[in-house]
């Protein structure tokens with residue numbers, strides 16, 4: 001596929017135009033703010049995680065960014081709903097491999113995660129990798145209950 | 157030795173941009189299968205063959221350290237280095253070549269002044285005045301000075317078009333002001349600032365003036381004596397010269413009073429453990445082995461610019477800017493950020509519904525290099541309530557045909573995102 005079309009697949013453009021789960025939860029159990037100092041992209045993640053079952057009951061994001069970072073965050077919130085925290089951590093690793101390493105982990109072949117494969121095209125655009133990883137890194141910080149604003153880091 | 161001849165002497169009248177382009181080997185590059193359209197000249201400019209040749213010649217035939225050896229090669233390197241100082245003096249119309257200090261770039265030059273001038277003249281309660289549209293390198297060194305000294309920053313606002321509000325400037329610049337530092341041309345908006353008016357306001361209050369000429373020095377003729385500024389800074393790499401060489405012009409009256417900033421070799425007269433005496437300017441401000449090759453390249457770049465003629469370059473770039481602005485205004489959903497009456501060849505804009513980074517990536521696929529982001533001027537970008545902008549900045553080798561390709565690609569971007 002033309003690399004441009006694989007980067008801006010219809011699903012990415014759609015999630016950019018109509019971000020899912022946009023907004024913030026108040027009150028929430030988990031929260032983190034991500035920032036990419038290079039391009040100014042910002043994302044605020046708020047989550048409600050069940051006390052007993054450690055399941056992500058609700059998740060929302062808000063912020064500003066390019067189509068890649070908005071779509072990545074939006075796709076992420078869809079994939080995470082009702083997911084146990086441990087599975088969410090596994091998903092972070094899988095998406096890392098997809099975007100940063102350019103491989104397609106088996107986990108992403110599962111039906112419920114298949115849409116995330118739309119992010120694979122980013123691998124061909126090194127300057128844009130950080131845009132796609134920002135939301136996922138912020139998620140990790142939220143789950144780790146890091147309260148400080150985190151900066152996007154190429155090591156993800 | 158005389159300057160090497162230009163490969164393409166410009167025609168006596170008019171401006172033959174096609175011949176100018178032949179001087180820049182990188183312009184033959186293809187990007188993603190398309191001829192490169194380089195529209196990021198505000199970040200750095202491409203280099204003509206004569207500059208590349210000067211670097212090669214220096215390392216091939218002339219390399220030695222300066223101001224040290226008694227042998228011929230060292231004398232030759234010293235001569236080249238001092239020739240560069242003289243070339244800059246002529247270019248900026250400084251009084252004496254002692255007023256020209258070589259540094260790494262505009263950033264280092266501002267840091268030198270903030271430190272040296274700051275140490276000598278800035279005390280708690282004093283004020284440093286900047287404008288709202290400065291590059292980070294003309295903000296942060298002053299903030300650091302304020303933190304050290306207890307001085308305070310004051311900011312002259314701009315209006316919606318990107319013009320400095322001179323009435324407010326007159327209210328802000330006052331008896332406590334020690335330094336007024338502002339750009340000659342804004343890198344984020346292209347505004348040409350009212351440098352004469354700001355300088356008069358500052359001098360009327362006994363404050364010194366630093367002009368950040370990073371974006372001006374290769375686009376408009378600079379005469380530091382006419383400007384009457386105390387300090388003027390610029391970077392070689394934005395003037396078709398090499399990276400790592402830049403200039404501080406410091407008016408002669410300051411040379412004695414400013415203490416050295418960095419210590420080391422070359423900046424001393426005598427060194428004893430109980431007492432060191434410093435060399436006089438400019439050596440006092442040039443500690444350590446300088447960028448000799450960079451200076452040789454800068455000489456070649458300035459000769460190149462002078463041969464083409466700054467007024468003809470300015471005219472050509474102004475044509476391009478007007479043409480690009482008019483064509484951009486025809487595009488629906490594109491908003492130009494920075495519309496001051498006096499503008500240099502910078503076109504900053506946002507596309508409704510498309511983030512600047514996406515615009516940048518899509519244009520790159522067509523071989524068009526633009527900058528997307530905050531352009532190291534976060535306060536400026538915030539002022540216009542946008543998260544970032546796309547910036548096309550023109551140079552002496554850009555063409556109307558390239559503007560057409562840029563505008564057509566931009567129209568396709570909007571189509572792709574909105575339909």
Ligand SMILES: Cc1ncc(COP(=O)(O)O)c(C=O)c1O
Nearest residue numbers: 261262263291293339343370391
């Ligand atoms: C207005 C302005 N000032 C200062 C600088 C800093 O120049 P340098 O990075 O070469 O030191 C720049 C470069 O982008 C600039 O545009």
